[in-house]
Each structure stands twice: as C-alpha cells, then as structure tokens.
Amino acid sequence: MRFEHSCGIFIYTHKEGRRLFLILKRGRSLDVSKGHIESGESEVGAAIRETFEETGIKVIPDRFFRHNMTYVFRADGELIKKRVTMFIGELPKEEKVMLSHEHTGFLWMDFDEAMKRFRFNPHKRLLLHANLYIDRIERMSGLNARYMRLGERTGWTLSRNLVPGCGPLDAKVMIVGQAPGANEDVRRVPFVGRAGEMLNRLLKTAGLDRNRVYITSVVQFFPENNRAPTEEEVEACLPFLREQIDIVDPKLVISLGNVAMRVLTGEDRIMERHGEVLPLKLISGRETRCFVTLHPAAGVRFKKNVRLLENDFKRLKSLNKIH
Ligand code: URA
Numbered sequence: 001m002r003f004e005h006s007c008g009i010f011i012y013t014h015k016e017g018r019r020l021f022l023i024l025k026r027g028r029s030l031d032v033s034k035g036h037i038e039s040g041e042s043e044v045g046a047a048i049r050e051t052f053e054e055t056g057i058k059v060i061p062d063r064f065f066r067h068n069m070t071y072v073f074r075a076d077g078e079l080i081k082k083r084v085t086m087f088i089g090e091l092p093k094e095e096k097v098m099l100s101h102e103h104t105g106f107l108w109m110d111f112d113e114a115m116k117r118f119r120f121n122p123h124k125r126l127l128l129h130a131n132l133y134i135d136r137i138e139r140m141s142g143l144n145a146r147y148m149r150l151g152e153r154t155g156w157t158l159s160r161n162l163v164p165g166c167g168p169l170d171a172k173v174m175i176v177g178q179a180p181g182a183n184e185d186v187r188r189v190p191f192v193g194r195a196g197e198m199l200n201r202l203l204k205t206a207g208l209d210r211n212r213v214y215i216t217s218v219v220q221f222f223p224e225n226n227r228a229p230t231e232e233e234v235e236a237c238l239p240f241l242r243e244q245i246d247i248v249d250p251k252l253v254i255s256l257g258n259v260a261m262r263v264l265t266g267e268d269r270i271m272e273r274h275g276e277v278l279p280l281k282l283i284s285g286r287e288t289r290c291f292v293t294l295h296p297a298a299g300v301r302f303k304k305n306v307r308l309l310e311n312d313f314k315r316l317k318s319l320n321k322i323h
Helices: 041-057 113-117 121-148 182-187 194-205 231-249 257-265 296-301 302-316
Strands: 002-015 018-026 029-031 035-036 067-075 078-090 104-110 173-177 215-218 252-256 277-281 287-293
Touching: 002 041, 002 121, 018 041, 018 113, 018 121, 035 041, 041 078, 067 121, 078 121, 104 113, 104 252, 113 121, 173 231, 173 257, 194 296, 194 302, 215 231, 231 257, 252 257, 257 277, 257 287, 287 302, 296 302
Parallel strands: 002 078, 173 215, 173 252, 252 287
Antiparallel strands: 002 018, 002 035, 018 029, 018 104, 067 078, 277 287
C-alpha cells in the first residue's frame, strides 16, 4: 500500500447572519480545497498554496485548528492510504472565488445543507469538527471583546492591554497561571517571558506539546511591577476565566501557583497540595480535574522549587492519557 499526505483549508464566511462553507464541485462529487505537499513545503504552506491555486483565495488558516481525514482508495490498481490534514480559514474581505480548471463549480452551503449533500463520511466529520470549532472561535472572540472593555474602566490600576488566552480552543489540557508579566504585556501572549521558558521545559517533562494546550491566567492584564493582583481584580476577572474554561472544556486543568489553585479549587496551601489532582466545578455544573502545582516563576526565583516543579510534571506525565 502507498501512503500519501495532502493538506487543505476548509473556507467559511458569513452572509446575512448565516455561516457558509465553501464546497468545490468536480462533476457530481463534492470536495474541499486540498492537494499534495510539495518537497520542502510545510503542511500549512501546502494548504495555503493549494487553496490559492484551486480557488484563487489567499487565506491564512487558523493557527490551531487541525483535522485529519484518512481514507483508503484504489488508483490504477494500486491501494493508496491517504491522510489529508485540514485547516480552517475565514474568507478575507475582498477575496472572491476564482476556480482553477480542476473543478467544475463551487457552492456556499450552510452546515445543514453541506451535511446533507456530502456523501463521504470523512467530509461530514470535518464539517462537524470545523463547525463546532468555529462556534468556539466566535464565543471566545466575543468574550475577549467584553474582557478588553474591563480595562477601559476609570480607576483601573492594571495594564489596559488584554493578554488573551492562547492555544487550541478544543485543547484537552488547559493551563492557568496568575497574571501576565511585562513581556506578555508587550507581546499580548501568555507565558513568553522567563516563567514561560520554565513552563516550556516543564511541559516537555510532562510530554505535552505547548501548541496543543490552551494557556491562560486568572487575571489577564499585567499588574505593574509584577505585584500580585488584588482580591477585587481577581473577582472582576474570574467570570471571564470561568467562561474560557467552559468554552475550551478541557479534560484537565493545570493550575500554576496559589492564586490559580485557590480560585479554581478553593484550596489554599500550595506547598502542601502541589502534585495533587483536585476537583474543579465548571459553570455548567459538570466537574473536571485540576492538577495543582507551583507557578514556574517560583522556580525562576528559587532554585529549590525547580526540583518540586519537575517532580510534579513527571507525576503529571504518569497520570495516564491526559492528551
Ligand atoms: N505568569 C502568568 O501567570 N501568566 C502569564 O501570562 C505570564 C506569567
């Protein structure tokens, strides 16, 4: 059997309040834009090029969504196992479909119509995954827009720059720190300073890929001079964190430091509890698991904490099947 790997982008747009997906026609069969990876090309690079060649649309896909379609077919008597890595991308304003000769037409279909008309199960599964993921994108961007407005309040003493959570919106593992630092405030990305470097090392110890976890903090605005956020600040920000957890709906939350552990689990003594898995109540009423550990900044500041952190993350790895 021969193996092939292709990549593509499932394009969507909004028209008159409806979410529509771009479906390509080849004779009577329906497909999405995709094609072979050329030598030296990355997956995303191939997806962008193929989409442009087939549809005339230049689109940068969502950084985190990935969906693999796999199927086996026969061509000229040979059995071929194909994996197609699909990304999603929203149709940029001003872009229009200009089909290549490979396809005979295109359709913009809503979810129900596409589900009905796709004959091929891998297409249906892609559509289902993409549609749910776009729901999450829209909920999260609405949440971030509301959260950002918190920083416009008069008397606000945190930075006015929101550092939103970052990572796949369907991550199995979510990491919750305390509050961004000065580097994060400039780059608007969580954990990119020294504590971030330590976190990256610890994630490797646990066998976790940073690109596959969702990373955020209890307070998502920088408290100047790295002071701890006040109770009022935590209280103002907490509903947004709870809603983020609800959107991502992770199987496991990792809380970093005492503040995150306290607000998520109600426990208060991190040096006694670190390394444990505690229950975490979601706003939906459902319960998930929270692995509690020290904040990586504690390891940056005091060497003795590095060993504790490493042991916790080794333990985390052994807590079977977290990803
Ligand atoms: N520490 C945190 O708790 N969050 C960040 O984003 C960075 C450092």
